[in-house]
Amino acid sequence: MAPATDTAASDRPDWRDINRVSYRRSLVLMSVGALIGLGLAGYALFTAKGTSTLLVPPEDVAMVNQQPISRSDFNTQIQSLYAVDPAHATPAQRRKVLDDMIREELFVQRGRELDVAAVDPEVRAAMVNSVEQEIAADAITSHPSEAKLRDYYAAHRAKYASEGMMTLVDMVFPAASPDLVRQAAAALKAGTPAAEVEGRFHGRDSGRVNGEEFYFAARLHLGDKAFDAARALPAGGVSAPMQESDGVHLLYMLKNTPPVPMDFAQARERVVADYLNDAIKRLQGGDEKFFRKRANILIAKDLRPRDQRR
Structure with a gap:
């Protein structure tokens, strides 16, 4: 009969093993829950309004x-x-x-x-x-x-000077006619009226300046390079020929009143x-x-x- 008693006893579950399994399962579930909670908290933290971000x-x-x-x-x-x-x-x-x-x-x-x-x-x-x-x-x-x-x-x-004024004509001649440009400059220096020079040497008024202008307006209309050449001219002076995209320009100064x-x-x-x-x-x-x-x-x-x- 003793062997039968031993067999029956061995078939009964060991409650200590069951408790250990339950304890481990609880730890795992608690860890998973904590990780999920941290993840949700982190998501809420970094998506909340006003949260600092490094992305635009x-x-x-x-x-x-x-x-x-x-x-x-x-x-x-x-x-x-x-x-x-x-x-x-x-x-x-x-x-x-x-x-x-x-x-x-x-x-x-x-x-x-x-x-x-x-x-x-x-x-x-x-x-x-x-x-x-x-x-x-x-x-x-x-x-x-x-x-x-x-x-x-x-x-x-x-900065502290009166505003200068100038009256000049800006003439344009064909770029392929350098001799005509030199002849036109010589005629202007000799006192030939600008309109007559334009007609004789196939030039035209560029239209960039209009009669008497303040220095600041002349600079705006002529551009820095041409204005710097113009303001150095005395009355009756003629600039050196200046090649630009639309032809060769000559500046003829009628009156120049520099700033004081x-x-x-x-x-x-x-x-x-x-x-x-x-x-x-x-x-x-x-x-x-x-x-x-x-x-x-x-x-x-x-x-x-x-x-x-x-």
């Missing part, structure tokens, strides 16, 4: 302290300023618009810190202006000494205004650099410089 969403061109600058606003700004779609804007144009929008956002955020609401473009512009004025307040209310003003005048003396420098007393009011404006620009530029330095600014990959697109 496709619908935006930049993130400034986690505030998006939308691509649609960026595109509208380019079209408004340059009358081109973003695909045909130059890198310099895109960078200028982006920098301006980042600057606006930085100043708007500073405006919010000053408890000013930002709800529409007009308010945003007002907020930027408000921060600029706050920054400029010290310069606006300052009273620079006479010595500082005189130093500023001495450093920028070329102002002394400090004459220019003082302008010196004060320019001194304060430069001081304001320095202050605002310094604050903008500080705002950018402390800000977290992310730029969309397609708008970064090529060497930073990795």
